[in-house]
Amino acid sequence: MSEDAIEAEGLTKVFNGSLVAVDHIDFGVKHGEIFGFLGPNGAGKTTTINMLITILKPTEGKASILGYDIAKEHNQVRYSIGVVPQEYTADEDLTGYENILLCADLYGISRKVSTKRALDLLELVELTAFKDKKVQTFSGGMRRRLELACGLINRPKVLFLDEPTLGLDVQTRAATWNYIRTLKKEFGMTLFMTTHYLEEADALCDRVAIIDHGKIIVVGTPEELKDSLGGDIITVGIKEDVDITGLVGKIEHVKEVKKENGTYRIKSENGEVTAPLIIETLRKEGHAVTRLSLTKPTLNEVYLQYTGKSMRDAEDSGDSLHAKRMLMARRRR
Amino acid sequence: MSEINNVSKSKLHGLWALTNRELKKWYKAPTVFILTLIQPVIWLGLLGNALNLGSLVSSSSFAIPPQLITDLQLTPAQLTGLQGLFSNMGDSILQSTFGTTSYISFMAVGMIAFTALFTTMFSGMSVVWDRRLGFLNKVLSTPVSRSVIIISKVLSATLRSMFQASIILLIAVPLGFQVGKAFTPINILGVFAFLFLICMGLSSLFIAINIRSTRIETPMAVMNLLNLPLTFASSAFFPIDRMPGWLQAVANVNPLSYTMNGMRQLLINPTIDYSQLAIQYAYVGVFAAVLTTIGIVLSWRFLNK
Numbered sequence: 001m002s003e004d005a006i007e008a009e010g011l012t013k014v015f016n017g018s019l020v021a022v023d024h025i026d027f028g029v030k031h032g033e034i035f036g037f038l039g040p041n042g043a044g045k046t047t048t049i050n051m052l053i054t055i056l057k058p059t060e061g062k063a064s065i066l067g068y069d070i071a072k073e074h075n076q077v078r079y080s081i082g083v084v085p086q087e088y089t090a091d092e093d094l095t096g097y098e099n100i101l102l103c104a105d106l107y108g109i110s111r112k113v114s115t116k117r118a119l120d121l122l123e124l125v126e127l128t129a130f131k132d133k134k135v136q137t138f139s140g141g142m143r144r145r146l147e148l149a150c151g152l153i154n155r156p157k158v159l160f161l162d163e164p165t166l167g168l169d170v171q172t173r174a175a176t177w178n179y180i181r182t183l184k185k186e187f188g189m190t191l192f193m194t195t196h197y198l199e200e201a202d203a204l205c206d207r208v209a210i211i212d213h214g215k216i217i218v219v220g221t222p223e224e225l226k227d228s229l230g231g232d233i234i235t236v237g238i239k240e241d242v243d244i245t246g247l248v249g250k251i252e253h254v255k256e257v258k259k260e261n262g263t264y265r266i267k268s269e270n271g272e273v274t275a276p277l278i279i280e281t282l283r284k285e286g287h288a289v290t291r292l293s294l295t296k297p298t299l300n301e302v303y304l305q306y307t308g309k310s311m312r313d314a315e316d317s318g319d320s321l322h323a324k325r326m327l328m329a330r331r332r333r
Numbered sequence: 334m335s336e337i338n339n340v341s342k343s344k345l346h347g348l349w350a351l352t353n354r355e356l357k358k359w360y361k362a363p364t365v366f367i368l369t370l371i372q373p374v375i376w377l378g379l380l381g382n383a384l385n386l387g388s389l390v391s392s393s394s395f396a397i398p399p400q401l402i403t404d405l406q407l408t409p410a411q412l413t414g415l416q417g418l419f420s421n422m423g424d425s426i427l428q429s430t431f432g433t434t435s436y437i438s439f440m441a442v443g444m445i446a447f448t449a450l451f452t453t454m455f456s457g458m459s460v461v462w463d464r465r466l467g468f469l470n471k472v473l474s475t476p477v478s479r480s481v482i483i484i485s486k487v488l489s490a491t492l493r494s495m496f497q498a499s500i501i502l503l504i505a506v507p508l509g510f511q512v513g514k515a516f517t518p519i520n521i522l523g524v525f526a527f528l529f530l531i532c533m534g535l536s537s538l539f540i541a542i543n544i545r546s547t548r549i550e551t552p553m554a555v556m557n558l559l560n561l562p563l564t565f566a567s568s569a570f571f572p573i574d575r576m577p578g579w580l581q582a583v584a585n586v587n588p589l590s591y592t593m594n595g596m597r598q599l600l601i602n603p604t605i606d607y608s609q610l611a612i613q614y615a616y617v618g619v620f621a622a623v624l625t626t627i628g629i630v631l632s633w634r635f636l637n638k
Contacts, residue, residue, distance in 0.1 A: 054473075078475055079476050103475070
């Protein structure tokens with residue numbers, strides 16, 4: 001068995017010969033870790049997952065799961081993975097229990113084993129009370145949990161979760177996070193998840209890869225990524241229209257000053273100490289400080305640092321890529 | 334890899350599970366099922382009875398003018414004979430045109446095939462829904478064989494159609510359906526064989542049309558286009574040899590015609606021409622085999638992107 005649970009090398013997917021959705025990405029996921037793909041919509045996260053779960057053929061490059069090549073040994077891959085898709089795929093006309101048994105049958109698990117497992121899984125995701133209710137009566141959170149149960153029916157070694165908390169309220173999201181943590185802790189499962197929620201990646205993932213326009217920009221633990229920013233972010237605005245970059249740059253602890261849309265983005269260690277110093281210095285020079293904010297680094301700042309734009313801007317361009325792909329798909333028909 | 338060892342390695346696993354999923358959706362929603370029965374019953378009840386030529390042409394349809402009776406000096410016995418001739422006319426026209434004296438029986442067989450066509454058509458569209466709702470992707474990520482996915486669709490459509498067609502046949506009995514002289518209960522099995530073959534072929538055809546679609550509108554348009562020629566350029570309502578030449582040409586390649594003619598031989602005709610029956614089975618059989626193969630080949634090609 002190879003060292004990493006998931007290994008990808010130069011993995012690439014080009015749609016219709018021109019639209020590069022995933023562009024030569026390399027990464028490795030260690031056994032038993034939660035690995036997050038973080039990026040805006042249309043960055044190539046779902047395309048990557050679809051290649052890894054063997055429903056989309058890579059245009060170029062290769063990848064393996066537990067040592068099985070995704071292109072050549074797809075049946076072994078399929079037996080060893082579980083998938084929790086972005087959509088609610090459970091059949092609405094069937095009950096929760098029937099849905100799980102259906103999934104079990106797709107893996108060829110005998111009825112004797114699958115009925116027991118289905119009941120255990122319903123217990124795990126706290127749906128036992130609703131097991132004989134049709135799925136169309138389920139709430140979004142319940143459906144999400146049912147998807148999770150279905151994805152676990154074959155006792156996968158590696159579980160893929162595509163946007164596991166998309167569209168869930170804060171409470172349900174927290175509960176889902178707990179289930180995911182349980183899987184890692186109690187079953188030693190390797191989890192590969194995609195998300196476009198920065199706080200989700202921060203709270204759950206052992207390691208995060210930031211992906212944008214089909215390329216992996218940086219990989220590391222959330223702490224490493226945040227530390228790589230080199231400190232807190234102080235944003236300052238002044239009344240006068242003069243450049244204070246040089247002035248602020250001389251203040252103790254300040255590492256970097258950037259002018260952005262009329263305000264100054266100051267990177268500094270010990271932001272709590274530096275902020276008063278900045279105000280003092282600016283006042284002394286006769287500038288009126290109109291605004292000041294201090295931010296501890298979050299993945300949002302990391303994202304900003306590495307992609308040069310905030311998540312929201314990236315979402316916009318990502319959406320346009322998505323729209324372009326839909327248009328091409330439509331033309332194909 | 335103990336997990337992998339305790340599961341079945343059969344290439345066909347999941348076939349019954351996927352087929353049963355479709356069947357469950359169907360029998361758990363009896364309203365939809367009843368609604369699909371209404372249309373063929375209306376066709377039968379209205380058109381089938383309205384066009385019953387036996388009652389249109391009877392002894393009371395022609396009154397023999399009294400002048401004629403006196404002019405020809407007909408005896409009462411001759412008069413009764415003549416009236417008998419007229420009253421048999423409708424039946425004999427029906428018999429020579431439709432192969433049975435009851436038009437509703439002729440049409441009921443057409444309706445059975447019609448039901449098969451519609452049921453398979455709608456089940457073909459379920460591929461599009463499975464794709465849209467992400468169910469297809471989920472199934473594709475499991476070790477189910479790609480052809481099993483398609484075969485399960487074909488199989489569930491076939492079983493449903495066969496069941497609905499039998500119901501239509503049962504409903505036709507109180508509406509006036511009469512079996513022919515050559516009918517024996519064994520022939521019912523022959524009818525099911527026809528239904529099985531035509532449903533296999535048709536559902537493979539409709540699934541092949543739908544397999545690449547991500548929108549429901551495209552296949553709807555295509556199927557609407559196919560629906561009319563398949564229904565009317567067939568022997569559903571009228572025998573082929575009484576059609577205009579160009580329509581005959583279409584009807585003569587339509588597998589539904591062969592199915593209906595074969596089923597009519599088994600159910601309502603006074604005699605069975607076994608060489609014709611063999612040709613009918615062969616034609617529908619080849620249609621089913623070719624289209625099912627195409628369906629499976631397409632599933633390999635398009636389900637592995």
